[in-house]
Amino acid sequence: MxxxxxxxxxxxxxxxxxxxxxxxxxxxxxxxxxxxxxxxxxxxxxxxxxxxxxxxxxxxxxxxxxxxxxxxxxxxxxxxxxxxxxxxxxxxxxxxxxxxxxxxxxxxxxxxxxxxxxxxxxxxxxxxxxxxxxxxxxxxxxxxxxxxxxxxxxxxxxxxxxxxxxxxxxxxxxxxxxxxxxxxxxxxxxxxxxxxxxxxxxxxxxxxxxxxxxxxxxxxxxxxxxxxxxxxxxxxxxxxxxxxxxxxxxxxxxxxxxxxxxxxxxxxxxxxxxxxxxxxxxxxxxxxxxxxxxxxxxxxxxxxxKQKPKSYAFDSTICRVVSPINKKKGTLNFIGIGGNGMEYRYEIQRRDLKNDETKILTKLERGDILKIKNGLVGKDLTLIRVPNFESVTWPFAPRWEKA
Known part of the structure; x- marks a missing residue:
């Protein structure tokens, strides 16, 4: 969860x-x-x-x-x-x-x-x-x-x-x-x-x-x-x-x-x-x-x-989700804004995910803040390929207590 x-x-x-x-x-x-x-x-x-x-x-x-x-x-x-x-x-x-x-x-x-x-x-x-x-x-x-x-x-x-x-x-x-x-x-x-x-x-x-x-x-x-x-x-x-x-x-x-x-x-x-x-x-x-x-x-x-904000990594390893989590061409992908203020597209191959991992990631909400470890960057510097489920953590993903 x-x-x-x-x-x-x-x-x-x-x-x-x-x-x-x-x-x-x-x-x-x-x-x-x-x-x-x-x-x-x-x-x-x-x-x-x-x-x-x-x-x-x-x-x-x-x-x-x-x-x-x-x-x-x-x-x-x-x-x-x-x-x-x-x-x-x-x-x-x-x-x-x-x-x-x-x-x-x-x-x-x-x-x-x-x-x-x-x-x-x-x-x-x-x-x-x-x-x-x-x-x-x-x-x-x-x-x-x-x-x-x-x-x-x-x-x-x-x-x-x-x-x-x-x-x-x-x-x-x-x-x-x-x-x-x-x-x-x-x-x-x-x-x-x-x-x-x-x-x-x-x-x-x-x-x-x-x-x-x-x-x-x-x-x-x-x-x-x-x-x-x-x-x-x-x-x-x-x-x-x-x-x-x-x-x-x-x-x-x-x-x-x-x-x-x-x-x-x-x-x-x-x-x-x-x-x-x-x-x-x-x-x-x-x-x-x-x-x-x-x-x-x-x-x-x-x-x-008035105070200076808390400092975070100035790169794509932290991001705020600003799009739905999309299933497309065998991937899960979403748009996030990184710690440097840039827009990135994050992509993870669904073949690298178990069914329960796919279900968990599709429950991410627009506004969740994620940390991405070991993201791979190719020729397109704004595309981040996430290697596996373990590479994603969510330091701020608030949900509501069960009644």
């Missing part, structure tokens, strides 16, 4: 809390009627975010129906995406908070708190002695109200934390916050919404101001939808930021402060994760007639920080 790390799954308490909220809101409705209400809103939300690209207050954050539909259906996927990013920062990129003092977190565009609670629970599970303070900003006061309710109702999941919420136009200047430094700044699917139809120069200036709010070892985690436009823009922006700021570094998704090469070459792939996730019982029930793909989460992300 492929797994370098077993992560806890979405809390049943959160799932139950959201459903109870729906039951309370429509106490005179039967279960199926409530499910159908949520289903219609979920379809509408999906169209708003993916087709119409409407992000004003009326589109989401002003109505209980919209928030409850999101909470019961989409909230777990955002929780899983942010959990994976923080797991990589902590377990693979060696981000550590100092032993003394509080951990300060800023969640911009927090909504009802999917990213916030993923991080609060993650830190709680580390059993740290540090107190944790979270500031959550959003344009929707109603969404922030739900965030506060969840925090108070499920305190066991984030026992050492305190929160403060603020309703705020996030396109405004962030310099008013400059006196406070943060160890973690989160943007969970919010950047593309905040700056829809804005010029790149405006986005870069805003992000420069934001990174100045990081503490000396702080990191900024930006998660974006897995469409090509959002991902390419995110990686282009992160590349510009590290070029213009000497004290800012790119920790992920790639290695050694290298930007994404896929934004400038002719690759058929673009940089995003495709991760399998467990489906909650409630999501499964809501999804029966919708038949949406809910057993995986797709997202682009980057991690920026």
């Amino acid at each position: 492929i797994s370098s790390l077993q992560l806890p799954t979405y809390p049943q308490e959160l799932e139950a809390w959201w459903w109870q909220k729906a039951l309370t809101k429509w106490s005179d409705h039967g279960e199926e009627k409530i499910l159908n209400l949520l289903r219609r809103e979920i379809v509408e939300q999906s169209d708003r975010f993916n087709k119409k690209r409407i992000f004003d207050l009326g589109a989401y954050g002003s109505r209980d129906l919209s928030i409850l539909a999101y909470g019961n259906f989409f909230f777990p996927r955002t929780w899983y995406a942010m959990n994976l990013c923080l797991a990589e920062a902590h377990f693979f990129r060696s981000w550590k908070k100092s032993q003394k003092g509080p951990i300060r977190i800023l969640d911009l565009g927090s909504g009802s708190g999917a990213s916030s609670f993923a991080v609060l629970q993650f830190l709680n599970n580390l059993d740290l002695d540090n107190p944790i303070f979270l500031n959550a900003y959003d344009y929707s006061g109603k969404s922030l109200g739900f965030l506060e309710q969840i925090h108070g109702a499920l305190k066991r999941l984030w026992a050492k934390s305190k929160i403060q919420t603020k309703r705020l136009d996030l396109t405004s200047n962030l310099t008013k916050e400059k006196n406070q430094k943060y160890d973690l700044i989160l943007m969970g699917y919010s950047f593309n919404e905040i700056f829809e139809r804005r010029e790149m120069e405006e986005k870069e200036k805003w992000m420069e101001d934001l990174t100045r709010l990081l503490s000396s070892n702080g990191i900024l985690i930006v998660v974006e939808p897995a469409n090509k436009k959002s991902c390419q823009e995110l990686h282009s922006l992160s590349s510009q930021l590290i070029s213009s700021q000497n004290e800012l570094f790119l920790h992920a998704p790639y290695f050694n402060n290298h930007s994404c090469p896929l934004i400038s070459n002719s690759s058929k792939y673009y940089s995003h994760e495709v991760r399998k996730i467990p489906i909650t019982n409630r999501v499964q029930k809501i999804n029966i007639p919708l038949n949406l793909e809910m057993n995986q989460v797709k997202f682009g992300f980057c991690i920026l920080g």
Whole structure:
């Protein structure tokens, strides 16, 4: 089985809390009627975010129906995406908070708190002695109200934390916050919404101001939808930021402060994760007639920080998988970005693999980080022939604990 790390799954308490909220809101409705209400809103939300690209207050954050539909259906996927990013920062990129003092977190565009609670629970599970303070900003006061309710109702999941919420136009200047430094700044699917139809120069200036709010070892985690436009823009922006700021570094998704090469070459792939996730019982029930793909989460992300990133080999012996694992012409092959920021194609002959080894390798996910030992290079320097199964290890391949 492929797994370098077993992560806890979405809390049943959160799932139950959201459903109870729906039951309370429509106490005179039967279960199926409530499910159908949520289903219609979920379809509408999906169209708003993916087709119409409407992000004003009326589109989401002003109505209980919209928030409850999101909470019961989409909230777990955002929780899983942010959990994976923080797991990589902590377990693979060696981000550590100092032993003394509080951990300060800023969640911009927090909504009802999917990213916030993923991080609060993650830190709680580390059993740290540090107190944790979270500031959550959003344009929707109603969404922030739900965030506060969840925090108070499920305190066991984030026992050492305190929160403060603020309703705020996030396109405004962030310099008013400059006196406070943060160890973690989160943007969970919010950047593309905040700056829809804005010029790149405006986005870069805003992000420069934001990174100045990081503490000396702080990191900024930006998660974006897995469409090509959002991902390419995110990686282009992160590349510009590290070029213009000497004290800012790119920790992920790639290695050694290298930007994404896929934004400038002719690759058929673009940089995003495709991760399998467990489906909650409630999501499964809501999804029966919708038949949406809910057993995986797709997202682009980057991690920026003030400290120099952890160093890895500057060659093809380490890579991040950026394509599906393909079976073609008697081989298994995939595209990976190496420690030198270059795109490589890795290939292993299937005749050199046992059946169970083939099954294991085909379960690699887009986003897994591999080490390749004794890879063979021919005339094509970008083609790496992997001699056997034992040549492949996976230092970062997170999977979810069994229920």
